[in-house]
Amino acid sequence: MAKKLMFEKPLGMRDTLPFFYNKKEHVRKKLTGVIEAHGYQFMDTPLVEYHETVGKMSATQDQQLFKLLDQQGHTLVLRPDMTAPIARVAASQLKNEAFPLRLAYDGSVFRAQQSEAGKPAQFEQVGTELIGDHSSYGDAEVIALLIDSLKQTGLQEFVITIGHIGYVRSLFEEVMPNDEEAVETLLSYLYRKNYVGYRSYVSSLSVPEEAKDNLNVLLRLRGGEEVFEEARALSKGQAGLKAMNDLKQLYRTLEQYGVASYVQFDLNLISHMDYYTGILFEGYAPNVGALLCNGGRYDALLPSFELNASATGFAVHVERLLEALNGSSEVEKIAICLLVDDRTLKQGLQEAERLRNDGERVVIQHRDQVANIEGFSRKFKTVIDVDKEGVKTDE
Amino acid sequence: MSKPLTIAMPKGRIFEEAAELLKNAGYDIGTGAEESRKLILEFPEQNINVMMAKPMDVVTYVEYGAADIGIAGKDVLLEQDRDVYEVLDLKISPCYIAVAGLPGQPLSRIAPKIATKYPKVASDYYREQGEQIEIIPLNGSIELAPLIGLSDRIVDIVSTGRTLKENGLVEYEKITDITSRLIVNPVSYRTKSDRIDPLVEKMGEQIGVSS
Numbered sequence: 001m002a003k004k005l006m007f008e009k010p011l012g013m014r015d016t017l018p019f020f021y022n023k024k025e026h027v028r029k030k031l032t033g034v035i036e037a038h039g040y041q042f043m044d045t046p047l048v049e050y051h052e053t054v055g056k057m058s059a060t061q062d063q064q065l066f067k068l069l070d071q072q073g074h075t076l077v078l079r080p081d082m083t084a085p086i087a088r089v090a091a092s093q094l095k096n097e098a099f100p101l102r103l104a105y106d107g108s109v110f111r112a113q114q115s116e117a118g119k120p121a122q123f124e125q126v127g128t129e130l131i132g133d134h135s136s137y138g139d140a141e142v143i144a145l146l147i148d149s150l151k152q153t154g155l156q157e158f159v160i161t162i163g164h165i166g167y168v169r170s171l172f173e174e175v176m177p178n179d180e181e182a183v184e185t186l187l188s189y190l191y192r193k194n195y196v197g198y199r200s201y202v203s204s205l206s207v208p209e210e211a212k213d214n215l216n217v218l219l220r221l222r223g224g225e226e227v228f229e230e231a232r233a234l235s236k237g238q239a240g241l242k243a244m245n246d247l248k249q250l251y252r253t254l255e256q257y258g259v260a261s262y263v264q265f266d267l268n269l270i271s272h273m274d275y276y277t278g279i280l281f282e283g284y285a286p287n288v289g290a291l292l293c294n295g296g297r298y299d300a301l302l303p304s305f306e307l308n309a310s311a312t313g314f315a316v317h318v319e320r321l322l323e324a325l326n327g328s329s330e331v332e333k334i335a336i337c338l339l340v341d342d343r344t345l346k347q348g349l350q351e352a353e354r355l356r357n358d359g360e361r362v363v364i365q366h367r368d369q370v371a372n373i374e375g376f377s378r379k380f381k382t383v384i385d386v387d388k389e390g391v392k393t394d395e
Numbered sequence: 396m397s398k399p400l401t402i403a404m405p406k407g408r409i410f411e412e413a414a415e416l417l418k419n420a421g422y423d424i425g426t427g428a429e430e431s432r433k434l435i436l437e438f439p440e441q442n443i444n445v446m447m448a449k450p451m452d453v454v455t456y457v458e459y460g461a462a463d464i465g466i467a468g469k470d471v472l473l474e475q476d477r478d479v480y481e482v483l484d485l486k487i488s489p490c491y492i493a494v495a496g497l498p499g500q501p502l503s504r505i506a507p508k509i510a511t512k513y514p515k516v517a518s519d520y521y522r523e524q525g526e527q528i529e530i531i532p533l534n535g536s537i538e539l540a541p542l543i544g545l546s547d548r549i550v551d552i553v554s555t556g557r558t559l560k561e562n563g564l565v566e567y568e569k570i571t572d573i574t575s576r577l578i579v580n581p582v583s584y585r586t587k588s589d590r591i592d593p594l595v596e597k598m599g600e601q602i603g604v605s606s
Contacts, residue, residue: 157586159585159586161585193478193479193480193481193581194481195480195481195482195483196481196482196483196484196576197481199604200484222588264585266585282585284581284582284585284586285582285586286398286582286586286587287460288460288582289458289459289460289461289580289582290460290478290581290582291581291582
């Protein structure tokens, strides 16, 4: 292995330079402001968790976890998402609080083994968890909040695609009642977005032609609320019916929130093989090739932390949102610089204090330390040479 | 006018057949693309852009969203495992991936060596067979490897079998059939569905898939 050069960072890690930090901070504040305004309470958890608890329960694949050992030999992981740690807290320290809980987070998460550009190993997520509400009103609340937060950042074009894992499972189980393996195979084709494989597996099944047609129709159940009727005709079982009622109710509620125009449905959407248990969603913006945000109902997670509670939530990829917003990368010139020398230092300090009290950002710079005054000056909105120009005396 | 739909097309032998399918679906990108050295061709009257890419790279352009849709071989999809929708089997340029080697040569008992352009496909296949092998990655003329004793077997694309025969190699096992696929970027699939869905439908009709 080649010796590392001094400028190199571990694979997939990025620096946040000042201009990007400012942009990120701006977007972060918008997002968290909206979430706070909806009464969600922000919290944080450790960067490091036990592998056998949070690591195993997270939705991230094991080979994508950053692992390390503590002094006792326990395997630790850098948190791969925020949902599992928050579930741990909700199921322990917060379990005696009155539910539903409305929690929010803003933090870095880590996913290893991403060797390509655009797939960072550390990225920031802002998100919410609504714990202890199993209704589609709860789902609607988080989706509406997600839409509102994205709008407040200035993002104009985006779409939230909603699916329901319960519907898909129910459809598959009706066609193949005692064949869990076939059900899982079909789900995995959808998860891998492989329609070709799905169709060819369907045609190989020994089920009636009509059932095969129904399974293929699932692939085109995408669009607005008009898909509900067709979806309902496909799946006649109890679970399918319940799922469709969930989705209808969700859509009605989103209409009341006034955000229905941002959503579309895709009944074959499978974001994860076994994490979500009901309504799930993904958000996309044109110009960003990967998903911007995602979420859904994960009623099985808290029970695995020994708390019987349902939950739903969303997470926004902050860096991808910034990419979607596509603002200028110019450093905003917001600070004032006071150039001083030995003689004018005191005067400069007084002036700086006055300006800072007025809300300005002020740099005090001794002129002997600047070789290139002209180049240095370009970084500031105003440069005041205290010696030459003097400063206004306090009134 | 909305942003153009960007199509990544594979340069080389698949191009003509793929362009024909697109033409029948209502997108005429002509036949001049292959001769020209231009890499991006614009068709403003149809509101599409065509990117001429190396077949191995089409999937990458589509995954990153540089192209909305593309036409790529199943061999590349299997090897690279990228996050794209594989919506249609276009059934063009059929061939298959197979294991080949010198006739009558048993697989070495200790660390059998497999030369291939498809390290992932090859190791997945042998794992399924319960066999632990070692991969020798090569980029072309894979048939050389067993001839000069570099590897026990090769895993490679076979279309007519002529290259194998002329080099005195025999096919041992067929791994999987390969055809070209229509692939779609997951974000474009949602945000440009008004353009992409009709295209997929019309291409599907030509190959007998109703979507």
